[in-house]
Amino acid sequence: MHHPAPTRRPLTAAASLLLVGAVAATLTTTAPHASAAPRDLVANGGFEGGTSGWFASSGSTLSTTGAHHSGSASAHVGNPRSGAATVALNDRTNTVVSTTKGATYTASAWVKASRAGTSAGVRLMEYAGSSLEGQRKGTVWLTDTKWHQVKTTYTAAADGATVDLNVLAWSLAGGGSLDVDDVSLTATGAADAPPAPAPTPTPTPTPTSSPSPSGWHRVWDDEFDGSSVDGSKWNVRNNDHNGYERSCLTNRSKNVSVSGGSLHIVGQRENMKCGGYNGSFTSGYLDTIGKFSTAYGRYEMRAKMPTQAGSSKGLWPAFWLRPDDGGLGELDIMEAVGSDPGEKNYDHVSQTLWYKTDGSVKGQSKAAYPKGGTMSDGYHTYAVEWEKGAIRWYVDGELTYSRDRSTTSWLSAAFDGGRKFHIRLNLQIGGAWPGLPTGHTKFPADYAVDYVRVYQR
Known part of the structure; x- marks a missing residue:
C-alpha cells in the first residue's frame, strides 16, 4: 500500500482467551435403519482412560477430575497464568483419516466452566494435508458452572481428507478451567470405518495447527x-x-x-x-x-x-x-x-x-x-x-x-x-x-x- 500513513485510533478491548481442544475421533456410517444408532468411535472420549491420547498446549495444564458428566472422569484443562491466555486440548492424530465428500459429521461434547460467563464451542475442521478445506462451529453461552452440551454438524468438502475436532472456550480468565466430557463424533453417508484402537500414553507435546517452516x-x-x-x-x-x-x-x-x-x-x-x-x-x-x-x-x-x-x-x-x-x-x-x-x-x-x-x-x-x-x-x-x-x-x-x-x-x-x-x-x-x-x-x-x-x- 503505497500511500502516507495516517493517524490511528486504537480500538480498546479486553483480551480474550481461546481454549482449543481437539479430540481423537474415528468415523462410522449411520446404520440404514432408524432403530440403529450411529456408533461413537471417539477414542477415550469419556476420559475413563485418563489423559491417554490427548495433549495440552505449552503453558496450560491437563489432568482428569472426578467432576464428570457421566462415567467416572472428565478432562480438566487449566490456565495457570495470571491473565487470559490460549490453551489447547488436542488429539495426537486426526483420527478421521479419510472423509467421504458430502458425508455429514456430527460432533458433540459436554462442557463445564469453572466460572460463569464463558462462551464455549465445538468445531470440526477438514484438512487435505495442511490445507484447510472447511470448518463448522457450534457455541453455547455458559451462564453458570453446570454441565452443558454443545454440538455442531459439518458436511465434508472432499474425499480422502481428515477431520479434526476442537472444543473451545472464550473469555476464560487466568486461573480458570474448562472441564470436558462425553466427546463424540459420528458420520452419516461416510464409508464404514473400524473403531480406533485405544491410545497408548505418550508424553504431552506442544500442539500446532500446522508445522512451522523449517528453521523458524x-x-x-x-x-x-x-x-x-x-x-x-x-x-x-x-x-x-x-x-x-x-x-x-x-x-x-x-x-x-x-x-x-x-x-x-x-x-x-x-x-x-x-x-x-x-x-x-x-x-x-x-x-x-x-x-x-x-x-x-x-x-x-x-x-x-x-x-x-x-x-x-x-x-x-x-x-x-x-x-x-x-x-x-x-x-x-x-x-x-x-x-x-x-x-x-x-x-x-x-x-x-x-x-x-x-x-x-x-x-x-x-x-x-x-x-x-x-x-x-x-x-x-x-x-x-x-x-x-x-x-x-x-x-x-x-x-x-x-x-x-x-x-x-x-x-x-x-x-x-x-x-x-x-x-x-x-x-x-x-x-x-x-x-x-x-x-x-x-x-x-x-x-x-x-x-x-x-x-x-
Whole structure:
C-alpha cells in the first residue's frame, strides 16, 4: 500500500482467551435403519482412560477430575497464568483419516466452566494435508458452572481428507478451567470405518495447527477462531477515511467480523459520512500498532481474495508492513486489484518493496500467480521472509521474488537497522491503481483471512 500513513485510533478491548481442544475421533456410517444408532468411535472420549491420547498446549495444564458428566472422569484443562491466555486440548492424530465428500459429521461434547460467563464451542475442521478445506462451529453461552452440551454438524468438502475436532472456550480468565466430557463424533453417508484402537500414553507435546517452516519458530499469530476481533492483537479503524480511497472505514460487524474461523474484511456499496467525507462505500482496516511489531521474521497469511474476474473493479486487498517510527521502508507482502470484464489483472499478487512512501524513489515489485488457480478461487498462502540483507516472497510455499543488497541499494537503509515493523490488513475501495468500482463490481466484497502468523529464527 503505497500511500502516507495516517493517524490511528486504537480500538480498546479486553483480551480474550481461546481454549482449543481437539479430540481423537474415528468415523462410522449411520446404520440404514432408524432403530440403529450411529456408533461413537471417539477414542477415550469419556476420559475413563485418563489423559491417554490427548495433549495440552505449552503453558496450560491437563489432568482428569472426578467432576464428570457421566462415567467416572472428565478432562480438566487449566490456565495457570495470571491473565487470559490460549490453551489447547488436542488429539495426537486426526483420527478421521479419510472423509467421504458430502458425508455429514456430527460432533458433540459436554462442557463445564469453572466460572460463569464463558462462551464455549465445538468445531470440526477438514484438512487435505495442511490445507484447510472447511470448518463448522457450534457455541453455547455458559451462564453458570453446570454441565452443558454443545454440538455442531459439518458436511465434508472432499474425499480422502481428515477431520479434526476442537472444543473451545472464550473469555476464560487466568486461573480458570474448562472441564470436558462425553466427546463424540459420528458420520452419516461416510464409508464404514473400524473403531480406533485405544491410545497408548505418550508424553504431552506442544500442539500446532500446522508445522512451522523449517528453521523458524512461531512468535505471534491470530487464527481467528473466536467470535470477534481480538482487541489485544488488533486496532480496527472506525469513522475514518483515507484521502486516496473512496470508502469510509468502520468497525461495524458488516465491515469487520470474525466467524467460521476467518476474519472478514467486507466492502459494501452504501452511502456514509465519516468526518467531513461523504463516502459511497464502506470497508475495514486493521493494524497491530502498539500491540505487536518486530524486526525481521517470516510473516504469513492464508486468505481468499474478493478479486473475481470481471466483477471486482475498484477493490484493493492488502497485507503489508510499516515501521513503528513511520520512517523509511514499506514491505507489501500481498496486494491485488480487481477487474472489469475483459481485464486480466485480477489473478496476480503484487509483491513490492518501498524505500519511501512519497513516490520519490521507485519501488521494486513483481507479479506472481497462484499455481493452477486464481486468488479468489479459494484460500492461498502469502508470505515474506525478512532477514538482514535479504527479503524473499512466497505464494503457496513457492519462492516467487527476492531482493538483497546487490539488487537494492537502499535495502540496508530501510530494512537492516533493527527497526520494528507492524502488520496492516485492509480492503481499499477506489484509488489511482484499482480505479473506481463499476456496475459490474459485486458487493458485499469479502476479503477472508484464515490466519496471520509470524515466525522468527
